[in-house]
Amino acid sequence: MIYAMSDIHGMYDKYIKMLELIKFSDADDLYVLGDVIDRGDKSVEVLFDMMKRPNVHPIIGNHELMALIAIYVKLNCLTVEPPVSEDSLFSNWLVSGGEATLEGIAKLPNDQRLVIIDYLSEFVLYKAVDVGDKTFIMVHSGFDNFSREKKLSDYTVNDLVWHRPDPGFRYFEDESIFVVAGHTPTWAINGGNSIIHSCGNILIDCGACHEGGRLACLCFDTMEEFYI
Template sequence: MALLENIALTSEDEIYFLGDLIDRGPQSAQVVNFVKDNNYPCLLGNHEQMLLNILTSQERSSATMQAWLYSGGQATVASYKSATIPQEHLEWFKNLPVFLDLGDVWLAHAGVDPRKSVEEQTAEELCWIRDDFHSLEAPYFTDKMIIVGHTITFTIPGVAPGQLAQGQGWVDIDTGAYHPRSGWLTGLDVANKVVYQANVFNRNFRSLPLEEAVAIIDPTEIRGSRRHKQRA
C-alpha cells in the first residue's frame, strides 16, 4: 500500500500485479482484498498455484503441504482470522490469467520457456521458470519487453539487493520485499521508464530512472551457476 500511496497516480494510469499476493508477509488476506476489490488486473503466481493445487487435491500430500507452509503459507493462513480461506478468494485465484499481452509489453509471473512458442507455454512454466528464461541470449520477442517477478533479483549473479535485473528482452522487478536483505517493493512505470520503490522495513521511498535501477545480466553466468533449484 505504501508504494502506491507515494506515487502520483492519475485516472489514466493502469496498475498491474504480477502475482504472489500471498505467502509474502502477515497481511496476505488484506492484500488479496485490496487487489480484488479494486479490480486491478493480476497474474497467477506460483504461490497461488501451490495453494490451489493443494486445495484441489492435485498435490495434497503431507510433504507438499509442509513445503507450502514453510514457503510462507503459514503466514497466509494466519492472515485469515478464521483460519479458513474464503471460497470467493479461491475462485478469484482460479480465474487469474497466467500472462497478459499489453501490446509492446508482455507480463508473466516468472517468464517464458524459450524452447516453446507462445501458444505452447503452460501455466507451470509461466509461473515457475527461472534459469532457462534468465539465460536467454536473444529476446524471446523482438518487439516486446517481458516484465516478470518470481525470482528475487539479488539471487541472480551480478545483482545487488534493491536492484532490478535486465536481460535479453526482459526485466525482473521482484526485489524481495519480504526478505531481510532487501525489503524493497518495486513498481515500474513502463511508459516513462521510471522505477518506484518503498522499503517495508524502514519506510523509505525512492524513484529513479529505469536505467539507473537495473543491473544488466550476463546470461553465461546464469547458465554456469544454475542457482535456482528451489521450487518456491
C-alpha cells in the same frame, strides 16, 4: 499510466505505500505479476484490496499455484496420484511461506474464505500490453521450455511460474518486445535491490519480503522506477 509490480508476498504496508507513491488512480492500470501471497503476514489484506480495484490485474505466481492446488485437494475438488500425497502438497505450501496465508484465511468467515479462493482462481497465466512502440509480456517467472516458434498460449502454468531467468538470454528477436518477470529476487542475480534491464528482460522482484529488499514498481509509459 500502466504499471507493474511483483512478489508483494503479503507485504500489505509496502503495497499501500507504493500505490500512494505512484498516485494510483482509476485512470491507471496495475499488473501484479504473481506471488501476492505467502511469507509476509498480510496476504489476505493485499488480496482484498486488489479485488476491489477493477484496474488491478493479477497474474499467477508459483505461490498462488501451490496454494490453489493444496486448498482444492483439501476441499476434495482435486485428486492427486501417488507418489504425491495430499499431505505433502499441503506441507510443501506451508513450508514455502503459506502458513501465514493459511492463518489469515482461517480467521475469515466461511463466505469470505471462498471469496479469496475464487479470486486466486481468476489469476491469469500471462498478459501482453502494447505501450507506445513497445510490447511488454508479463509473466511470473519467464518461460521454461522456451521456443520462438511457440505461441504464448502453448506454455503450461508450470513453464510460467517456476522458471529461473538467464538475464543474458534474449527471448525475442524483435527488440521492441520485453519480457517482464518477477519470481527471482534481484539480490539472487546481481546482489542488488533495483530492477534489472538486460537483453529484453525486465526483472522486477526486488525482494520486498526480504531484509534489505524493496518493493519495486515500473511505469511502462515513462519507464520510471519506484521503490518502497
